[in-house]
Amino acid sequence: MRVRADRTMGSYKAQIPHLLSSPNPNAKTLKTPLLNPGTPSTRRSLLFSLSSSCGFALFHGKLLQSSFMDALASSFDPVSQAEKDASSVVSRRVSEAVELLERGKELQAQGDFPKALQFFTSVVENYKEFAFSDYARVGRALALYEVGDREEAIAEMEDVSISLKGYPEVHAALAAALYADKHAPLLAENQFAIATLLDPHFTDLSYVIETKHWPPSLELAAAKKAASLSARLCQKVQKALLQSDVQSKNDKSPVTVADYGSQALVSFVLQQEIPADFSLVAEEDSKDLRKDGGQETVERITKLVNDSITSDGSYNVTLSTEDVLKAIDSGRSEGGSQGRHWVLDPIDGTKGFLRGDQYAIALALLDGGKVVLGVLACPNLPLTSIGATGQHSPNNEVGCLFFAEVGGGTYMQPLDGSSAVKVQVTAVENPEEASFFESYEAAHSMHDLSSLIAQKLGVKAPPVRIDSQAKYGALSRGDGAIYLRFPHKGYREKIWDHAAGCIVVTEAGGVVTDAAGKPLDFSRGKYLDLDTGIIVTNQKLMPLLFSAVRESIKEKAASL
Ligand SMILES: Nc1ncnc2c1ncn2[C@@H]1O[C@H](COP(=O)(O)O)[C@@H](O)[C@H]1OP(=O)(O)O
Numbered sequence: 241m242r243v244r245a246d247r248t249m250g251s252y253k254a255q256i257p258h259l260l261s262s263p264n265p266n267a268k269t270l271k272t273p274l275l276n277p278g279t280p281s282t283r284r285s286l287l288f289s290l291s292s293s294c295g296f297a298l299f300h301g302k303l304l305q306s307s308f309m310d311a312l313a314s315s316f317d318p319v320s321q322a323e324k325d326a327s328s329v330v331s332r333r334v335s336e337a338v339e340l341l342e343r344g345k346e347l348q349a350q351g352d353f354p355k356a357l358q359f360f361t362s363v364v365e366n367y368k369e370f371a372f373s374d375y376a377r378v379g380r381a382l383a384l385y386e387v388g389d390r391e392e393a394i395a396e397m398e399d400v401s402i403s404l405k406g407y408p409e410v411h412a413a414l415a416a417a418l419y420a421d422k423h424a425p426l427l428a429e430n431q432f433a434i435a436t437l438l439d440p441h442f443t444d445l446s447y448v449i450e451t452k453h454w455p456p457s458l459e460l461a462a463a464k465k466a467a468s469l470s471a472r473l474c475q476k477v478q479k480a481l482l483q484s485d486v487q488s489k490n491d492k493s494p495v496t497v498a499d500y501g502s503q504a505l506v507s508f509v510l511q512q513e514i515p516a517d518f519s520l521v522a523e524e525d526s527k528d529l530r531k532d533g534g535q536e537t538v539e540r541i542t543k544l545v546n547d548s549i550t551s552d553g554s555y556n557v558t559l560s561t562e563d564v565l566k567a568i569d570s571g572r573s574e575g576g577s578q579g580r581h582w583v584l585d586p587i588d589g590t591k592g593f594l595r596g597d598q599y600a601i602a603l604a605l606l607d608g609g610k611v612v613l614g615v616l617a618c619p620n621l622p623l624t625s626i627g628a629t630g631q632h633s634p635n636n637e638v639g640c641l642f643f644a645e646v647g648g649g650t651y652m653q654p655l656d657g658s659s660a661v662k663v664q665v666t667a668v669e670n671p672e673e674a675s676f677f678e679s680y681e682a683a684h685s686m687h688d689l690s691s692l693i694a695q696k697l698g699v700k701a702p703p704v705r706i707d708s709q710a711k712y713g714a715l716s717r718g719d720g721a722i723y724l725r726f727p728h729k730g731y732r733e734k735i736w737d738h739a740a741g742c743i744v745v746t747e748a749g750g751v752v753t754d755a756a757g758k759p760l761d762f763s764r765g766k767y768l769d770l771d772t773g774i775i776v777t778n779q780k781l782m783p784l785l786f787s788a789v790r791e792s793i794k795e796k797a798a799s800l
């Protein structure tokens with residue numbers, strides 16, 4: 241959700257839209273963990289930091305400095321056993337509630353809003369007697385917003401803005417929600433005025449982004465939802481394909497249907513969730529489908545898309561064939577260095593999809609030509625490391641969703657929706673201990689060149705060959721240390737084949753460059769104009785890798 245500032249509006253109105261990429265200040269540094277001054281202060285957290293810089297606990301409406309609490313507890317000598325018991329019940333309930341609150345915040349920081357909502361709701365409902373349950377109400381309001389229950393979210397924000405007086409983030413979040421969802425600019429202005437009176441920093445966009453880390457989490461939630469639904473659609477088609485007879489396996493139509501279906505579904509979900517200024521750069525368009533004989537395929541696609549929408553249950557609509565064709569064609573944007581554009585590969589690695597191997601649904605968001613968010617759904621990637629072989633035991637669960645926002649790190653979540661974990665690229669420094677990924681298809685990347693590079697580096701392990709951007713995902717969680725991609729002469733890389741993968745790796749601490757050592761430039765439209773190839777690894781290995789790549793390219797050229 242991003243509403244542009246209207247230059248004719250008043251000074252507050254012009255400021256409110258900068259909060260709108262997310263009314264959820266989803267990732268701020270927690271300086272003062274509630275009742276727990278000893279924990280590290282780097283945790284990403286929602287709205288929970290108190291304005292003071294030392295540890296406080298709010299309890300029965302009284303503010304108690306927590307460093308005194310233990311002393312008070314130990315010196316307190318209750319008159320009766322009953323009072324002693326009551327006191328211990330209270331402290332047990334406080335720790336229970338704080339634990340639930342902390343868990344809710346963690347889940348929220350990971351983008352797992354439905355689970356976070358459960359934890360916050362539990363505090364709100366079961367621990368009403370503690371004043372700090374109001375902080376759970378803030379979390380609940382924002383989680384409700386993220387899961388799409390916006391009416392309830394705004395009502396809760398309004399209530400809590402009154403009960404938690406003097407808490408600027410609630411007013412700022414409410415300002416953004418009133419502006420974007422209620423289309424109530426005057427009410428939004430009032431809330432924004434309160435927020436900025438309480439904390440003038442909210443007028444400063446760089447403060448909102450850099451200090452509060454308000455990420456485009458609405459976009460992230462929408463992107464995760466779109467990619468997950470598409471992954472389900474593709475899984476269904478791949479399953480039917482793999483169960484079919486040999487003759488229909490040679491038929492390319494299942495991948496066609498899944499490809500278009502995935503694009504239509506992602507486009508539909510994004511437009512439902514974030515209608516403002518929608519722009520999508522995607523691989524497919526409806527030209528071929530509109531030709532004679534395409535009607536049956538369009539009908540199959542439409543059925544698939546409608547089945548996916550129905551199974552999700554959040555949208556009460558049935559799309560017509562024309563709606564589906566239009567959704568596909570809304571991916572005709574050219575991208576570029578201005579504005580915000582979604583970038584989609586509806587099925588990356590179609591060869592892998594047909595073989596029953598790896599493929600990915602890759603969705604990213606560009607802002608001013610830079611990738612600010614990426615989601616990679618990899619329906620066949622095992623949840624545990626694919627290690628040095630690319631293989632996994634047949635009982636291993638598969639289906640990973642990687643997601644990253646600029647400045648927020650990379651997370652991986654099972655596609656079944658269970659909790660996300662933060663991932664990091666490997667810390668391996670010695671190339672002898674490194675393994676490398678490359679394309680399964682020799683036509684997509686020069687295996688002889690990668691082999692020369694690996695040899696120069698001293699890599700001992702054989703290449704791990706898998707299809708699609710699942711390679712970026714696997715590398716982001718440390719399954720391997722290096723990804724080498726050297727398309728044959730004349731091939732032009734497209735932005736949708738790298739945008740999501742690139743941010744997933746860089747936010748996990750990795751480096752992605754072309755073979756000349758330059759970062760990938762996503763600002764030039766559909767194509768990446770780059771030198772020779774793409775190399776990916778961790779910060780430590782990059783200098784060594786880069787030299788091996790330069791030498792190998794020269795050597796190969798000389799031998800031709
Ligand atoms: N000749 C080629 N050289 C390099 N990449 C290609 C070539 N043809 C298609 N691709 C694209 O490479 C990507 C997958 O590469 P890999 O799986 O080897 O990493 C896909 O995006 C695929 O397109 P598509 O998305 O249309 O399948």
Ligand SMILES: [Mg+2]
Pocket residue numbers: 585587588589736737
């Ligand atoms: Mg692709």
